[in-house]
Amino acid sequence: MQITELQASRVINALKIGVSPKKDLDILCVGRDLEIEEFDRCLNYVKESNGMVKFITGEYGTGKSFLLQFIGEMAKEKGFVVSKIQVDQGMKFNKLDDIYYAIMHNLSAKGIFNSESSFEDLFRRWIEKLKDDDAKAEKIKTVIEEIVQYNSAFAIAFTSYIRARINNDLELASISSAWIKGEKSLAAAAKARFNVKSAVDRTNALDFLRTFIKLLTLIGYSGLLVLVDEMELVVEERRDIRNSAYEILRTLIDLCASGELSNCMFVFAGTNQLFEDEERGIRTYSALQKRIVSDFDRRDSSLRDLRRPIVKIKGLGTEELFRLTKNIIFIHKQLYKWTPFLRDETIKEYVELTYRRFGNKLSGVNIREYLKKLVDILDLMEQNPGNNLLEKEVELLRMHNREVKPYVNKNLHDSYIENDSKDITLA
Known part of the structure; x- marks a missing residue:
């Protein structure tokens, strides 16, 4: 999927204020x-x-x-x-x-x-x-x-x-x-x-x-x-x-x-x-x-x-939310031309712990609020280099889920987000 800088901007700006973009909805539809x-x-x-x-x-x-x-x-x-x-x-x-x-x-x-x-x-x-x-x-x-x-x-x-x-x-x-x-x-x-x-x-x-x-x-x-x-x-x-x-x-x-x-x-x-x-x-x-x-x-x-x-319809499962999260991270990276050093493992654990925090039911969390917070985290990370807020959020979620062991997906490689979401490119 190719998106223009204008499309990327529309998506990120809409999510930033907690609303769905009026256009380019296929980017968010998983x-x-x-x-x-x-x-x-x-x-x-x-x-x-x-x-x-x-x-x-x-x-x-x-x-x-x-x-x-x-x-x-x-x-x-x-x-x-x-x-x-x-x-x-x-x-x-x-x-x-x-x-x-x-x-x-x-x-x-x-x-x-x-x-x-x-x-x-x-x-x-x-x-x-x-x-x-x-x-x-x-x-x-x-x-x-x-x-x-x-x-x-x-x-x-x-x-x-x-x-x-x-x-x-x-x-x-x-x-x-x-x-x-x-x-x-x-x-x-x-x-x-x-x-x-x-x-x-x-x-x-x-x-x-x-x-x-x-x-x-x-x-x-x-x-x-x-x-x-x-x-x-x-x-x-x-x-x-x-x-x-x-x-x-x-x-x-x-x-x-x-x-x-x-x-x-x-x-x-x-x-x-x-x-x-x-x-x-x-x-x-x-x-x-x-x-x-x-x-x-x-x-x-x-x-x-x-x-x-x-x-x-039901809330998104962990795999769907993982895909959606990676899409947004990739679009944000392309839009602001920066490299968020986020491992797949970190993203996956963030999704999994968020999911478990609400009793394995994402109906307990509003997806728009989830994406709004994600964009806030990415904006802060991009403007404040060296502060990996997503990892800090994972630590906070671990505290809320003390009985939950850190999520490890053995099928995922230890890769960075810059190599992912190849299905989306900035035109």
């Missing part, structure tokens, strides 16, 4: 080959005018959010528009119009510089492509005629938006796009400019979403991928809110499975509580449970079926 293969299959399926809903579950620190982000980048490469939203106090996933609003305000697609793009960006690109097209008017007319069959009000507003953009009427374009994106505070006089009276509400939100997805496919995109993080927060809400959220999940599953919501995929991430809580989780809503929970879940939890709606 131990998830099977999951990636499954979601690649799903995206290819959805691209062919199908719909799908999947769930990712695992304990805190197992990398659910990272996997969501990786899937989003995969989807962009396949031509999907991606919307990543998060359940919180402002969006409890119990109202369809709120969900639609959140989706429309968090759009991104390949080729747009800002990671958090916008509705306007998507169609600005389309209009620019049409500028030199002699059949521009006919192509716009064809698109409008198609979407009017899905929702006439949406088609009217979109027609207004396109005309305003072509005529450089920025005010009307802004009003039209705001209405399409679900803004409810528009004055009646503003809406009258493009001849609509209603607004997006719980009764028409799904129609608007279906129309928007159709519009995306008409202008050349593969469809829409919606990523929803921290879905387990629904469990903490009142019963009426929980049940409304679970009913929306059931509805989305049915619409995607039936083909009514085609070229669309939802991927939800949540902790095990969402699926296993007998009093507040999905198991309390029979109509939803029957669609996503298998009889084999309780009979044999060791069996994995990645094609099922629920994809269960």
Whole structure:
């Protein structure tokens, strides 16, 4: 794998502040080959005018959010528009119009510089492509005629938006796009400019979403991928809110499975509580449970079926964390052009002792926090030559693991990191 200095800088700088980089995620993705293969299959399926809903579950620190982000980048490469939203106090996933609003305000697609793009960006690109097209008017007319069959009000507003953009009427374009994106505070006089009276509400939100997805496919995109993080927060809400959220999940599953919501995929991430809580989780809503929970879940939890709606992930094992650690050390070395004299044995022991400190469960440690600390250690070592802080960390971990003997892997040679990670090079 070749990476540029800019890519290396993006990765290290993001990890330094404890966040996942927006791009170049493949550098950090280890131990998830099977999951990636499954979601690649799903995206290819959805691209062919199908719909799908999947769930990712695992304990805190197992990398659910990272996997969501990786899937989003995969989807962009396949031509999907991606919307990543998060359940919180402002969006409890119990109202369809709120969900639609959140989706429309968090759009991104390949080729747009800002990671958090916008509705306007998507169609600005389309209009620019049409500028030199002699059949521009006919192509716009064809698109409008198609979407009017899905929702006439949406088609009217979109027609207004396109005309305003072509005529450089920025005010009307802004009003039209705001209405399409679900803004409810528009004055009646503003809406009258493009001849609509209603607004997006719980009764028409799904129609608007279906129309928007159709519009995306008409202008050349593969469809829409919606990523929803921290879905387990629904469990903490009142019963009426929980049940409304679970009913929306059931509805989305049915619409995607039936083909009514085609070229669309939802991927939800949540902790095990969402699926296993007998009093507040999905198991309390029979109509939803029957669609996503298998009889084999309780009979044999060791069996994995990645094609099922629920994809269960675990924390990285020692080998995966070792590979990831070496990748980061190598990138840091290449970026700052220094030689960290770290033996494989030291790195391996650091990983092993970290792993054992949390009871052989890396779900006990947040991977982002682990990588943030690793970058801090490397930065200090590079700027303070002669201070091997990683070895000092190993000593501290030994103190926390007095019953654990120093880890020795006889299969590893007594080599330095400068000779490792040959699969990554700085372009």
